[in-house]
Amino acid sequence: xxRFFLAGVAAGVLLLAGAAVAQDDEAARAARxxxxxxxxxxAKPLQAGxxxxxxxxxxxxxxxxxxxxxxxxxxxxxxxxxxLVIDDNPAPVAARVTFGPVGDPQSLKLRxxxxxxxxxxxxxxxxxxxxxxxxxxxxxxxxxxAPSGSYDAQALAQIGQMKLRWLSKPQAGQAxxxxxxxRHPNFNGMQxxxxxxxxTPARFLKTVDVSLNGETVxxxxxxxxxAADPAITFGVNRPDKGKLAITARDSDNAVFEQSFDLGTGGxx
Amino acid sequence: MSSRTVPFSRGLxxxxxxxxxxxxxxxxxxxxxxxxxxxxxxVPAALSGARVLHAPELAVLLAQGQAxxxxxxxxxxxxxNLAPEAIWKPVPHRDIAGSIWLPDLGAGQLTPDxxxxxxxxxxxxxxxxxxxxxxFYCHPQCWASWNAAKRAIGYxxxxxxxxxxxxxxxxxxxxxxxxxxxxxxxxAGH
Numbered sequence: 001x002x003r004f005f006l007a008g009v010a011a012g013v014l015l016l017a018g019a020a021v022a023q024d025d026e027a028a029r030a031a032r033x034x035x036x037x038x039x040x041x042x043a044k045p046l047q048a049g050x051x052x053x054x055x056x057x058x059x060x061x062x063x064x065x066x067x068x069x070x071x072x073x074x075x076x077x078x079x080x081x082x083x084l085v086i087d088d089n090p091a092p093v094a095a096r097v098t099f100g101p102v103g104d105p106q107s108l109k110l111r112x113x114x115x116x117x118x119x120x121x122x123x124x125x126x127x128x129x130x131x132x133x134x135x136x137x138x139x140x141x142x143x144x145x146a147p148s149g150s151y152d153a154q155a156l157a158q159i160g161q162m163k164l165r166w167l168s169k170p171q172a173g174q175a176x177x178x179x180x181x182x183r184h185p186n187f188n189g190m191q192x193x194x195x196x197x198x199x200t201p202a203r204f205l206k207t208v209d210v211s212l213n214g215e216t217v218x219x220x221x222x223x224x225x226x227a228a229d230p231a232i233t234f235g236v237n238r239p240d241k242g243k244l245a246i247t248a249r250d251s252d253n254a255v256f257e258q259s260f261d262l263g264t265g266g267x268x
Numbered sequence: 269m270s271s272r273t274v275p276f277s278r279g280l281x282x283x284x285x286x287x288x289x290x291x292x293x294x295x296x297x298x299x300x301x302x303x304x305x306x307x308x309x310x311v312p313a314a315l316s317g318a319r320v321l322h323a324p325e326l327a328v329l330l331a332q333g334q335a336x337x338x339x340x341x342x343x344x345x346x347x348x349n350l351a352p353e354a355i356w357k358p359v360p361h362r363d364i365a366g367s368i369w370l371p372d373l374g375a376g377q378l379t380p381d382x383x384x385x386x387x388x389x390x391x392x393x394x395x396x397x398x399x400x401x402x403x404f405y406c407h408p409q410c411w412a413s414w415n416a417a418k419r420a421i422g423y424x425x426x427x428x429x430x431x432x433x434x435x436x437x438x439x440x441x442x443x444x445x446x447x448x449x450x451x452x453x454x455x456a457g458h
Contacts, residue, residue: 032359039355064308090344090358115344116359116407117436141407141436142308145342189347192306192376202347223354224347251349 029119033087033135037121040085040093041131046123049134055122057138064114064143066227071122072107076175076235079105081125086225088118090144094225097234100216104175104235111227113143113188144190144224158183160256162246167233175235180210182231182248182256188224205230207249213242223251302418303411304376307342311414311432317421318428321403323441326431330366334401336393339363339435340374340416341406343450362445363435364405368393369448373419374404374412385453387423398424405431405438 037046056070073079081098082105094112099105105124121135160183167177182205189202204224210217217236236244245259298312314320321329329335344358363369372378373386394400402425404417417430431437439445 036355036357039357088359090346091350091354091356093355117439141434142409144344146306146308190342190345199345202349204347206351223350251347 029087033119033121036085036087036092037133040083041123044129044131046131046133049122049124049132052132053122053124053134055120055134055136057120057136059137059139061114061138061140061143063146064140065146067112067114067138067140067143068109069112069120070107070109073105073124076104076106078126078128079124080127082108083121083123083125084110084112085121085123086112086114086118087121089113089115089225091224093223095220095222097221098219100211100218102212102215102237103210103217104237106175106235107177107233108235109179109231109233111231112225113146113227114138114140115144116141143227144188146191155183156185160184160248160250160254162248162256162258164244164246164260166239170239175237176239177233177235178239178244179231179233180208180246181229182208182246183229184248184250184256186224186226186228186230203250203252205248205250207247208232209247210234210236211245212236212239217244302376302415305411307374307411308407308409309411311409311411313432315414315417315421315428315430318417318430321429321431322433323438323443326403326429326438327441327443329401329403329429330364335429336390336400336402337364337367338373338390338393338402338404338413338416339367339369339406339448340404340412341369341371341410341435342374342412343371343452360447361450363448364438365444365446367448369450370416371450371452374406374410374414374416376415378419382453386419389451390420390423390425394425399426401427401429403429403431405434407434408432408436410434 052074054072057067061067069084071082071084079099081096083096084094085092086094095110097108117139119135119137121133124132163181165179167179170176184205186204187200187202188204189199191200193200202224205222205226208220218234220232239262241262243259243261246257248256296310296312298314298316346356350356361369370386370389372382394402402420404413406413413430417428420428435445
């Protein structure tokens with residue numbers, strides 16, 4: 001009994017010491033988020049998301065250059081856009097996705113780079129202009145200097161190639177989840193070229209537009225925080241027939257276009 | 269009490285896992301020369317000619333007050349083609365108190381200018397004493413400090429130590445980090 005008590009006290013002391021250290025950092029992190037939120041959203045207040053918005057990511061990422069993130073919302077019909085901010089990345093705004101009439105914001109998945117232990121914030125902008133946020137802490141580091149996979153000349157020749165995979169079967173009245181993969185190194189300018197020992201110049205996706213039979217599904221704005229070979233999973237409303245068309249633009253002003261016939265399922 | 273014991277035991281499980289992860293990573297062989305690949309990735313468990321430290325040993329060494337502590341972490345670089353309106357806001361770099369931050373010292377290859385700058389900088393920091401202990405670190409899974417420590421051995425330092433757990437490891441061990449400013453060779457602006 002006595003032994004148990006001592007162990008408990010030791011545990012309590014350790015936790016308190018940990019909390020004291022975290023507290024200092026917490027204040028700095030809160031101040032940074034405050035600044036960032038102001039820069040991104042102006043004076044508009046951010047409300048606690050509560051059940052409205054959820055953000056999933058591994059607590060400790062295995063690969064900081066490829067961290068899967070899922071944002072999901074409670075009332076997709078109310079949502080205009082979703083923004084993902086990785087507070088401590090040098091370019092913190094990882095992605096902003098604006099949904100069109102046939103886009104379904106219920107679940108959005110992205111893969112990102114994380115440079116150091118950081119908070120991540122997901123912000124829902126509703127159609128009537130309100131902002132709701134949720135956040136989580138992710139332990140990962142070094143994602144920005146990690147190489148973009150094995151991008152050699154051969155891989156670069158495939159730049160802009162796309163694959164589309166439907167993750168669910170079509171069901172009347174329900175949105176269908178699709179995963180889009182775009183072959184692109186998304187060089188962020190912080191990666192070393194092994195041959196020259198210089199830095200590989202940045203080249204990254206800036207926008208992705210997805211439309212269904214001419215109607216907008218979504219528009220994505222992004223830059224260097226998306227992982228190499230960007231993968232985006234999103235919902236499409238009424239994907240019964242026709243074509244899903246993708247247009248991606250990168251920082252070299254290259255335009256990549258591909259369309260997927262829904263009749264054939266478009267699975268890749 | 270129970271609300272405290274539960275997270276604590278989870279913490280223990282996490283620590284046990286972390287030890288396992290470090291052991292598993294020990295299979296990376298030491299390169300013959302400097303590591304020329306990407307700076308982020310699995311690193312060897314050892315560095316020939318250097319002592320490998322973890323937080324408790326580092327704390328003891330720093331308390332003795334003799335060691336020169338070098339942070340070899342790279343500094344972030346804004347891409348030229350980032351949209352002008354994009355927010356670029358690198359976090360103020362934080363490292364172990366008392367460190368000198370020498371970004372690029374851990375590059376696979378230095379220009380002659382960089383090499384003479386860093387050699388002179390280390391000479392000044394150690395007061396020309398090749399027996400002064402020097403500790404190099406950056407981040408976990410970061411080759412920059414491995415290269416930097418190897419470089420120092422090449423410069424003739426006899427008491428080189430490598431702290432592979434990096435600033436994050438120091439923080440995880442319950443220590444504070446402090447804001448740091450980089451020292452780079454003159455006109456080395458990227």
